[in-house]
Amino acid sequence: xxxxxxxxxxxxxxxxxxxxxxxxxxxxxxxxxxxxxxxxxxxxxxxxxxxxxxxxxxxxxxxxxxxxxxxxxxxxxxxxxxxxxxxxxxxxxxxxxxxxxxxxxxxxxxxxxxxxxxxxxxxxxxxxxxxxxxxxxxxxxxxxxxxxxxxxxxxxxxxxxxxxxxxxxxxxxxxxxxxxxxxxxxxxxxxxx
Numbered sequence: 410x411x412x413x414x415x416x417x418x419x420x421x422x423x424x425x426x427x428x429x430x431x432x433x434x435x436x437x438x439x440x441x442x443x444x445x446x447x448x449x450x451x452x453x454x455x456x457x458x459x460x461x462x463x464x465x466x467x468x469x470x471x472x473x474x475x476x477x478x479x480x481x482x483x484x485x486x487x488x489x490x491x492x493x494x495x496x497x498x499x500x501x502x503x504x505x506x507x508x509x510x511x512x513x514x515x516x517x518x519x520x521x522x523x524x525x526x527x528x529x530x531x532x533x534x535x536x537x538x539x540x541x542x543x544x545x546x547x548x549x550x551x552x553x554x555x556x557x558x559x560x561x562x563x564x565x566x567x568x569x570x571x572x573x574x575x576x577x578x579x580x581x582x583x584x585x586x587x588x589x590x591x592x593x594x595x596x597x598x599x600x601x602x
Contacts, residue, residue, distance in 0.1 A: 428548035437602035444594035479579040493518045504572045506540040531562030
């Protein structure tokens, strides 16, 4: 009986090994979106996530750093020789289903290599939908949408994220400008590096 249970447990390992978990992000995870972009994701201290596009050709940031991958504190855009930094006036909460949260933000965009940049203030309004099961490849995760509206600054946008609460990680899957939506791409795979 013990050998049979050990055999069944050994057989189950490869299937679960393909699915990422919270610890996977310390080692590194590659996330691919439906638009063909590929992102290298690492968790740093205090659930700060660093996301870098390995194929820097999309409309999004070349890299983003921020708590849970959702609240950007630093980023740079593809084709832009600038770095933007964001300082939230309130401590950012972990995203939860159904949340409704607002904070003022102080921001600065600096050309790479320059010592001073353009400063502005804006307000962010964060809302989240209900959690639901989401299948990514052969794996099932709980996930919900998180929208961050940027109001009052020079770049009025709504960033749309898919947030995985068990992984404490979110990635931007769409951005909406006042004129239109420039990019929408679902998560198609997540694999441990």
